[in-house]
Amino acid sequence: METKGRARGCTCSVPGTLILLLIYLAYLALGTGVFWALEGRLEWDSSRRFQRDKWALLRNFTCLDGPALDSLIRGIVQAYKSGALVIGNTSSMARWELVGSFFFSVSTITTIGYGNLSPHTLAARLFCIFFALVGIPLNLVVLNRLGRLMLQGMHRCARRLGGALQDPAKARLLAGCGALLSGLLLFLLLPPLLFSYMEGWNYMEGFYFAFITLSTVGFGDYMIGMDPDRKYPVWYKNVISLWILFGMAWLALIIQLILSLMETPGESCSCYHGGSKED
Amino acid sequence: METKGRARGCTCSVPGTLILLLIYLAYLALGTGVFWALEGRLEWDSSRRFQRDKWALLRNFTCLDGPALDSLIRGIVQAYKSGALVIGNTSSMARWELVGSFFFSVSTITTIGYGNLSPHTLAARLFCIFFALVGIPLNLVVLNRLGRLMLQGMHRCARRLGGALQDPAKARLLAGCGALLSGLLLFLLLPPLLFSYMEGWNYMEGFYFAFITLSTVGFGDYMIGMDPDRKYPVWYKNVISLWILFGMAWLALIIQLILSLMETPGESCSCYHGGSKED
Ligand SMILES: [K+]
Ligand SMILES: [K+]
Numbered sequence: 001m002e003t004k005g006r007a008r009g010c011t012c013s014v015p016g017t018l019i020l021l022l023i024y025l026a027y028l029a030l031g032t033g034v035f036w037a038l039e040g041r042l043e044w045d046s047s048r049r050f051q052r053d054k055w056a057l058l059r060n061f062t063c064l065d066g067p068a069l070d071s072l073i074r075g076i077v078q079a080y081k082s083g084a085l086v087i088g089n090t091s092s093m094a095r096w097e098l099v100g101s102f103f104f105s106v107s108t109i110t111t112i113g114y115g116n117l118s119p120h121t122l123a124a125r126l127f128c129i130f131f132a133l134v135g136i137p138l139n140l141v142v143l144n145r146l147g148r149l150m151l152q153g154m155h156r157c158a159r160r161l162g163g164a165l166q167d168p169a170k171a172r173l174l175a176g177c178g179a180l181l182s183g184l185l186l187f188l189l190l191p192p193l194l195f196s197y198m199e200g201w202n203y204m205e206g207f208y209f210a211f212i213t214l215s216t217v218g219f220g221d222y223m224i225g226m227d228p229d230r231k232y233p234v235w236y237k238n239v240i241s242l243w244i245l246f247g248m249a250w251l252a253l254i255i256q257l258i259l260s261l262m263e264t265p266g267e268s269c270s271c272y273h274g275g276s277k278e279d
Numbered sequence: 280m281e282t283k284g285r286a287r288g289c290t291c292s293v294p295g296t297l298i299l300l301l302i303y304l305a306y307l308a309l310g311t312g313v314f315w316a317l318e319g320r321l322e323w324d325s326s327r328r329f330q331r332d333k334w335a336l337l338r339n340f341t342c343l344d345g346p347a348l349d350s351l352i353r354g355i356v357q358a359y360k361s362g363a364l365v366i367g368n369t370s371s372m373a374r375w376e377l378v379g380s381f382f383f384s385v386s387t388i389t390t391i392g393y394g395n396l397s398p399h400t401l402a403a404r405l406f407c408i409f410f411a412l413v414g415i416p417l418n419l420v421v422l423n424r425l426g427r428l429m430l431q432g433m434h435r436c437a438r439r440l441g442g443a444l445q446d447p448a449k450a451r452l453l454a455g456c457g458a459l460l461s462g463l464l465l466f467l468l469l470p471p472l473l474f475s476y477m478e479g480w481n482y483m484e485g486f487y488f489a490f491i492t493l494s495t496v497g498f499g500d501y502m503i504g505m506d507p508d509r510k511y512p513v514w515y516k517n518v519i520s521l522w523i524l525f526g527m528a529w530l531a532l533i534i535q536l537i538l539s540l541m542e543t544p545g546e547s548c549s550c551y552h553g554g555s556k557e558d
Contacts (some may be wrong), residue, residue, distance in 0.1 A: 017424055024421050031384030031410050032377065038403035039375040053358075076355045096318040098311065105310030110304075115394050117318075124317035125487045132312050133496055137538040143301050144542075145296055208404045215394035215411055220499065228432035259416040265422075 109135030112218035146249035187247035214251040307394035388414030391497035425528035493530040
């Protein structure tokens with residue numbers, strides 16, 4: 001078995017895949033343990049606090065007994081999840097108005113999928129699937145293009161710097177580090193300041209939101225433009241759209257960089273090449 | 280300007296990027312209009328229904344007046360969103376237990392990000408960012424590997440079929456169509472039957488969930504294993520994990536296929552090559 005695997009050389013060997021899957025599972029186990037340790041206790045605390053608040057509520061409203069309040073809470077959460085609950089003045093991002101629909105379209109084709117809005121009719125769901133099937137590749141085309149433009153700019157800087165420094169290798173390294181740092185500043189470290197001014201979040205909340213958005217994870221626990229009590233200027237949402245586009249392109253480049261660092265050691269040729277060489 | 284752009288040939292021209300961005304915006308506008316038309320009216324209806332239900336509720340509980348109920352609803356939604364609300368017997372997927380933490384880890388590094396759980400402590404958020412920064416590329420490595428294994432299997436089939444049919448081109452086409460159809464069946468058309476049996480969803484709900492999950496959008500409006508009143512067998516979650524892994528690899532291949540179909544006409548060389556040729 002082993003010699004056969006060795007003779008094929010470049011093709012994806014099954015044992016290699018198994019080792020990779022084991023690393024993957026170990027990594028997931030690490031995450032499971034850490035999140036469990038960090039969040040489990042807090043959840044228990046806040047659940048106890050909620051129970052205490054519930055009893056305080058029951059004292060205020062004497063007509064509500066325990067089971068009635070429980071069923072009331074369950075009904076409200078159900079209505080909230082199904083999108084039927086629309087409290088007084090929710091922001092236009094939280095409803096299927098022009099702004100909300102546009103934001104939903106963006107969050108679908110970028111695969112961020114915040115989930116503050118989701119389609120409930122059969123027709124909208126079917127359209128959503130076709131919309132994503134064409135939109136996700138289209139979004140990738142745009143991100144690739146923007147990423148290449150950024151890389152081009154970096155290479156141009158490196159060439160100019162190489163002319164000035166008389167050392168192309170050093171210039172490339174300098175330009176690479178400069179691009180990494182300026183991207184980090186522009187897309188991850190400065191935007192939280194804007195968010196803290198506009199949304200009232202603290203710096204870490206803004207940074208967490210920025211990373212979760214640009215990595216396209218999009219939990220939806222934080223979202224911009226959702227506070228109905230705040231007035232957002234017109235330029236704000238346009239700046240955010242540009243930030244999402246360029247930031248996603250930049251973070252995709254960084255993730256590709258980490259990916260190439262992960263895949264290079266031990267595996268210099270891909271399976272596609274292995275297959276074509278055999279012919 | 281134009282001749283300069285032509286002379287460079289393969290590099291990304293700024294006008295081309297502008298046209299691409301216009302297409303992108305037009306596509307988003309299409310989505311905005313359709314979702315608005317399809318969902319806007321339904322939302323208005325269900326909002327009216329909720330108002331009616333609210334008045335019915337007020338008649339039952341005489342101690343609650345309008346504003347008190349509004350503030351109660353707002354408080355409950357706030358508690359639900361912040362994760363403090365834990366109703367009686369929620370499923371273990373909705374809490375930071377072992378199963379929930381594992382599922383959160385999976386949903387983070389696959390960038391699905393359902394958002395049923397999200398970290399609330401500063402430490403967990405920071406860890407989440409680093410976990411994603413390494414985990415997303417690792418997940419891509421695994422998906423690439425699985426995608427290649429699937430492609431290898433398809434090529435092997437094509438070669439065998441080519442030997443039998445004496446026509447390699449036809450065999451490749453047949454194998455490609457076969458792989459597409461079997462993937463469609465295995466990852467998108469059959470799983471909804473399992474979901475309808477296990478979760479009680481109808482077929483379209485299951486199909487919608489399958490697509491939204493495998494495309495990594497992950498709105499979080501539907502999720503498996505979340506009904507505390509249902510008993511889920513042990514093999515169910517393992518089968519789901521395998522389905523997510525292989526299904527994402529398969530759908531990534533399909534999206535790459537659509538992407539290559541979008542990028543080939545008019546742009547046969549990438550900007551990277553253009554840059555290296557100039558040197
Ligand atoms: K997502
Ligand atoms: K999501």
